[in-house]
Amino acid sequence: PILLEARDVLGGKIAAWKDKDGDWYETGLHIFFGAYPNIQNLFGELGIDDRLQWKEHSMIFAMPNKPGEFSRFDFPEVLPAPLNGIWAILKNNEMLTWPEKVKFAIGLVPAILGGQAYVEAQDGLTVKEWMRKQGIPDRVTTEVFIAMSKALNFINPDELSMQCILIALNRFLQEKHGSKMAFLDGSPPERLCQPIVDHIQSLGGEVRLNSRLQKIELNNDGTVKSFVLQNNSVIEADAYVSAAPVDIFKLLVPENWKEIPYFKKLDKLVGVPVINVHI
Numbered sequence: 624p625i626l627l628e629a630r631d632v633l634g635g636k637i638a639a640w641k642d643k644d645g646d647w648y649e650t651g652l653h654i655f656f657g658a659y660p661n662i663q664n665l666f667g668e669l670g671i672d673d674r675l676q677w678k679e680h681s682m683i684f685a686m687p688n689k690p691g692e693f694s695r696f697d698f699p700e701v702l703p704a705p706l707n708g709i710w711a712i713l714k715n716n717e718m719l720t721w722p723e724k725v726k727f728a729i730g731l732v733p734a735i736l737g738g739q740a741y742v743e744a745q746d747g748l749t750v751k752e753w754m755r756k757q758g759i760p761d762r763v764t765t766e767v768f769i770a771m772s773k774a775l776n777f778i779n780p781d782e783l784s785m786q787c788i789l790i791a792l793n794r795f796l797q798e799k800h801g802s803k804m805a806f807l808d809g810s811p812p813e814r815l816c817q818p819i820v821d822h823i824q825s826l827g828g829e830v831r832l833n834s835r836l837q838k839i840e841l842n843n844d845g846t847v848k849s850f851v852l853q854n855n856s857v858i859e860a861d862a863y864v865s866a867a868p869v870d871i872f873k874l875l876v877p878e879n880w881k882e883i884p885y886f887k888k889l890d891k892l893v894g895v896p897v898i899n900v901h902i
């Protein structure tokens with residue numbers, strides 16, 4: 624295979640750069656959750672499992688009304704899922720009162736029992752609307768779900784679909800280590816991307832930086848003829864895969880493909896601009 628990367632750095636949204644003092648600037652500090660089986664398989668296949676530094680199994684929230692204080696959701700190791708998550712929620716008294724816990728738990732029961740079908744059916748509601756429907760006060764949405772909505776999609780509970788929160792909560796509640804977090808032990812381009820490049824190259828593949836795809840050329844039957852890059856070179860292959868972000872891919876979709884239902888769904892997907900400030 625030939626992997627074409629537009630920029631001069633590996634990693635996309637996990638890219639990082641070294642400044643003149645040798646310090647790393649990351650696009651965003653990345654958490655690896657226990658609920659990511661594919662990424663863990665990737666680490667395993669590359670033989671770099673030891674580069675994930677697992678933290679104790681807790682979710683710690685800053686308290687908006689008590690600056691400097693933190694509220695913990697501790698998941699006990701001895702309990703299986705979902706009991707470890709339920710225990711963590713029940714034991715937390717700073718952010719949720721008992722009536723709020725009960726209302727929240729009742730709200731989650733259909734998600735746990737109904738699974739994916741229930742979760743997808745909540746796509747029409749924002750997080751804020753769903754919480755209000757369960758009778759959960761706006762205070763909880765402000766204290767817990769602003770943080771969770773921003774962490775998942777960089778937007779607020781009155782904009783985010785409840786489906787996103789339920790997908791995450793379902794995974795966290797159904798898998799014992801789903802919400803356990805790990806950090807990489809160094810910069811992603813060096814510690815994760817470079818081993819991927821080495822693996823591809825060891826099998827005869829190529830990774831080319833500064834190779835921006837500019838146009839997807841089609842055959843008469845609508846299949847891909849070639850990729851034309853910004854530097855005018857043309858790549859022909861047996862199979863083509865695009866892993867470009869949605870906003871960029873929308874610009875690359877050939878005119879003939881735009882009315883195909885599969886690609887038409889892209890219209891509704893919009894990216895969220897994110898700025899990362901390093902202090």
Ligand SMILES: Cc1cc2nc3c(=O)[nH]c(=O)nc-3n(C[C@H](O)[C@H](O)[C@H](O)COP(=O)(O)OP(=O)(O)OC[C@H]3O[C@@H](n4cnc5c(N)ncnc54)[C@H](O)[C@@H]3O)c2cc1C
Pocket residue numbers: 627628629630633634635636637650651652653654655656834835836837866867868871897899
């Ligand atoms: C600030 C921040 C913090 C985040 N924190 C977390 C976190 O803690 N945990 C978590 O799980 N996720 C987190 N994410 C989300 C995560 O980074 C992304 O979901 C993931 O990196 C997306 O990977 P990707 O390969 O799909 O896309 P990208 O990483 O965007 O990769 C797409 C690649 O395509 C390249 N490209 C674009 N156009 C072209 C073209 N025309 N030709 C060739 N190449 C092209 C880009 O340069 C890029 O390298 C965070 C994201 C951000 C921005």
